[in-house]
Amino acid sequence: MDYLNKIQKDYENVTDLVVKKIKSIHIIYLETLADQDKINNYILKIIPKSLIPRDIKRLVPSPNVKDVTNYKDLNLYLETGFTIIINGKQVIAVETKSNLNRGIESPTTEATLYGPKDSLVENYQTNLGLIKRRIKSSHFKNTVCNVGRYTKTMCSILYIDNVAEVELVDKILKCLENINIDGVNDISELKPYLINDTKNVFPAVKTTERPDVIASALLEGKIAIIIDNSPYALILPAFLVDFINPISDxxxxxxxxxxxxxxxxxxxxxxxxxxxxxxxxxxxxxxxxxxxxxxxxxxxxxxxxxxxxxxxxxxxxxxxxxxxxxxxxxxxxxxxxxxxxxxxxxxxxxxxxxxxxxxxxxxxxxxxxxxxxxxxxxxxxxxxxxxxxxxxxxxxxxxxxxxxxxxxxxxxxxxxxLGKPYFYPISPFDMTYLKESLIKIRNNKRSRLLSKNRIKGDL
Amino acid sequence: MKKLFLILICLFFLTGCYNYKELDELGVVSSILIDFKDDKYKVKLEIYDEEEVQIFDGEGENITEAFKSAEAKSDNKFFYRHLNAVLVTDNVNIEHIIYYFFRNPETNDNFSLINTNDEEIYNDEEFNVGLAIRNDLGYGQDFSFFSDAKNFINKTSDLTLPIYKDNKLDGIKTLSNQNFKSEIKDAEENVLKILLENNNALLNTKCGNDYFILEINSVDTKIKVDNKIKIKINIKSGIQEFTCSEDITKIDDLKKLEKLASKSLEEDAKKLIDKLNNDSTDILGINTLIMNKYHKLDKYFNDYDYEIEADVSIYKKGLLLK
Structure with a gap:
């Protein structure tokens, strides 16, 4: 397939598309998303002056180099800041994303006197990193999918596999995969697709910007969703009592x-x-x-x-x-x-x-x-x-x-x-979760409604 | 959305439905004076009005008419749920009054039924009579209409009504067969309160030329019907005032004072019961006790002999200095 012509045709009026030809190699990237220094270090500097080898992939020092097998993937890589190298029949994508992020700041909507002062940002990797820094376990998993026909926003479902209910994760993943919209700008836009809550005026999904809230929810057996370009995460299932009592307690x-x-x-x-x-x-x-x-x-x-x-x-x-x-x-x-x-x-x-x-x-x-x-x-x-x-x-x-x-x-x-009673733990009554939410008493058990692994501390 | 719209529409058109009354359209009644003269009921209603009170009067051939004529003089609808007192003169038929208020769903049931013969009690517009009576009696009242009416209707015991005179409560009036009888005042009132198990009483005892006053903390009166009517009074008290020569730090002297107080109370109670028996007033509900025991009334309460036994204990002596 002639990728080059197709790209040039598809990106006809896209002004930030850069196509460079060095000898027989074509280098393609979007200059607004790519980092010029990385392109220089990972690609331009390694192109040999004499003969261009057939397999150029082994010369690229970047930690993230992917083989491109179809035009759809090529398109996705290009739009996410990768640089595409076309060398004859070989097409590879090299990660050269530029850093378009702001720094990690204090939470604005959930400020507390004590406790961690970091909050999520618009970068998916940073957000995932902030949570991973708190849960250092191989049981901490994330399942990824893309949402939005145009935005192709990366969504990640976070859970601890031996604490959370995996069936619930599958259910949420299915919901996300079935979303058929043009684009997602913020994580709040996903709420109606996850929970059909037309009868209830109280929120059924907790929105948070605090990674420590996400970490403690995951440890309880709940599931979190983060997406790229949103400084908020969703925690579900959420009960009424979760909204009455903040993490600062x-x-x-x-x-x-x-x-x-x-x-x-x-x-x-x-x-x-x-x-x-x-x-x-x-x-x-x-x-x-x-x-x-x-x-x-x-x-x-x-x-x-x-x-x-x-x-x-x-x-x-x-x-x-x-x-x-x-x-x-x-x-x-x-x-x-x-x-x-x-x-x-x-x-x-x-x-x-x-x-x-x-x-x-x-x-x-x-x-x-x-x-x-x-x-x-x-x-x-x-x-x-x-x-x-x-x-x-x-x-x-x-x-x-x-x-x-x-x-x-x-x-x-x-x-x-998601099949869990919203008025929990009052009805049905559960002392274990009550100790975590409505009152604060030392508790070494997880709620039976959220996790089958009930004793905290068991791996 | 349609439901919400309907609710909003209803809000505008139906807010005047059952039981709805705006607060500023109410005249909150504090007390009522009822008199019967020239074959007509005369009522005076005392209405709360910011710092002062307003008085509305009315008369009619029956109580309802009298109230209606008073209400017609006011712009507001009278509200009887915060009623403090109903004052009745000696002229009214107490049975009519009790049944009228007992049936009336618009009044509260914890106001007090008071006797007065002073028709000018509402002369001072800055003085709230109802509130003054409520404050005098206290909120844990022993003279609440509901218990009075219950006793009256069930014929458990004869009524006693506090007397309101000169802007204060002064004594108790007894009733027998719907007629007002004698007044009980001062020391007798204290003894009556003790017999009715009212803690709000003082016990004044003489020791020679001096005296001591005991404040009653708890009183337990037991009445037993046998050949005689046996009344046993147990009192726990503290010394309020003491002018006697006894040394109350000594147990023997204290026992002596307790005996003195008990004996004095026995004598006073005997005198009071004789007086009540002469009036044929059964305040203690002894007829009911006789009926409960023998299921017949061959002998009435005033045909029996009375044996009174009082046991006064002094628990609090106050601060003792040597």
Missing amino acids: NFLKSINVNFIKILRICCFLLAIVLPAFYVAVTTINQETIPTSLLINIQNQRANVPFPAVMESVITLIICEILRESDIRFPSSYGSAISILGALILGEAAVSAGIVSPIMIIVASMTFISSMIFTDLEVINGIRYWRFIFLFISAFFGLYGVGLSAILLFTNLCNYEV
């Missing part, structure tokens, strides 16, 4: 951490229930609060023209707008948003009699409680249920809050991630 003393863990569960419930509870006790179940508090709230609401439920909806929507603009805006504008939102809007809304001061407290408490969770997907899930609770409680009061709670918990219990 592992670096602190148990007795203190358990208090925080219980507090986080309270915050999770508070972030969902609080506005609904406010509406219920101010419109239907006024008998449930102490008289002095009732009179206090009554006085505060005296000038508000809206019903309590509308007041709650207005305040919560304003808060959602503020939060969204805070996330989207560059951080330098962040303080301006806070001042505008918290001080001016909050104060003015109370003065104008649109909302009552107690509603501002309820909304603030609700949002502060939801801010404890770093995963944006969890916050979104909480918001969804918050409005459901709010609307039902507007009709039925505290009875409605109870009904909504039943709805929430049956929904959570009913949901599965």
Whole structure:
């Protein structure tokens, strides 16, 4: 096959394609992806001045030299920074990738006070290296596949073969291989193809940028996915409790951490229930609060023209707008948003009699409680249920809050991630995983749902 | 999405459904005064209003009408779930009142039924009568409507109502056959509280010209029906005030004081029971005990002789200096 002509035809308007002819050898590379120094050292310097041997591969000092057997492979090598050498009938690809990466930086979305300060970057090899540095075992495996018709993004499924369920790995690999899209720009785009979670608003896959989180998940028997060009990894299966408790808990003393863990569960419930509870006790179940508090709230609401439920909806929507603009805006504008939102809007809304001061407290408490969770997907899930609770409680009061709670918990219990119950380890109850997630107690066993190799320390 | 849209639509059109009441449209009732004069019920409702209280009055041929006429004078809907007290005068038929509130699903069941004959109790707009009564009685009340009504309806025992006079609770009034009887005050009130197993009582005992006061920590009153009515009172107490000459660091002197207190309590209780028997007031529910034992009432509670035995123990002597 005349590869040279085909390349020149296919890459007609591609300006960074370089084709050099030295004697009878053709050297082809994309100059934006390839490193000129490597091309010089590995290829140009070794081309003999006299006779060109038939097998040029043995002369190339590069650690990564591949034989190219078809045009599809040639194309892939060329697009990934390899240099193609065509020497008569011999076609080889020499790795000459240029370093297009940024350095390893501290985590931004999962920052902790203690613990490792490195985070994943956009380079697949670097990311794999960061994880391999933590798990030095031949049992640590990675299965690779490419996703995307145009992007051909390298995806890698990471697992420890004697800890994780290999059937689960096959299942995930099959899901990735069946993905039929043009391209993948970020790992989050893979989530809908891995888990069909239209019924559940809470995330079923954990997204992390911390290699230590990935390593500890792998050691638990979970499976991680990393892809090229994404500074995040996916961990699955993930349960609700995994989102409530961050990795930083592992670096602190148990007795203190358990208090925080219980507090986080309270915050999770508070972030969902609080506005609904406010509406219920101010419109239907006024008998449930102490008289002095009732009179206090009554006085505060005296000038508000809206019903309590509308007041709650207005305040919560304003808060959602503020939060969204805070996330989207560059951080330098962040303080301006806070001042505008918290001080001016909050104060003015109370003065104008649109909302009552107690509603501002309820909304603030609700949002502060939801801010404890770093995963944006969890916050979104909480918001969804918050409005459901709010609307039902507007009709039925505290009875409605109870009904909504039943709805929430049956929904959570009913949901599965890759065949594993999402409300695990509460339902089905498992003390082993509970010790790892909801509370922190010394534990030398792995969860029976995640691993057949249950005793930690057995190789 | 359709469901969410439907919920939003419902929110706008159906928020006025069952039980829904906006807080700013409520008049939270703190206490109610009920009187019966000229064949008409007269009610006064005390409503919370920021720092002060508002008073609405109404009258009618029955209690419901009287309440309706009072409610008609207010822009707000009256809310009875935070009711502290219902004050009744001697003129009202207590049975009507008890049945009215017992059937009323709109009130809470832990307000207190109080007796008063002062019709001008609501003169001071800055003074919340209901709240003052609630604070006086405390939240672990022994005079809650529900227990009173239960006893009254089951005819377990006769009623006792605290008396509200001059902006404070002062004494207890007894009822028999729906009629108000005698007032019990001061020392007698303390003895009655002890007989009703109320810890919130003091025991004042004389030692010659001096006295000592015991604060009761726990009281256990057992009543046994036999040939006589035997009442056994066990009290654990601490010394609150002491002016006697005895040396309370000595066990013998302490035993002497305990005996003195027990004897004094026995005498006081005997006097009180004689008074209650003369009024035909069965506050202790002795008729019920007789019925439970003999399944008939050949002899009533005031036909029996009473034997009272008190055992007062002093556990706390306070700080002793030598």
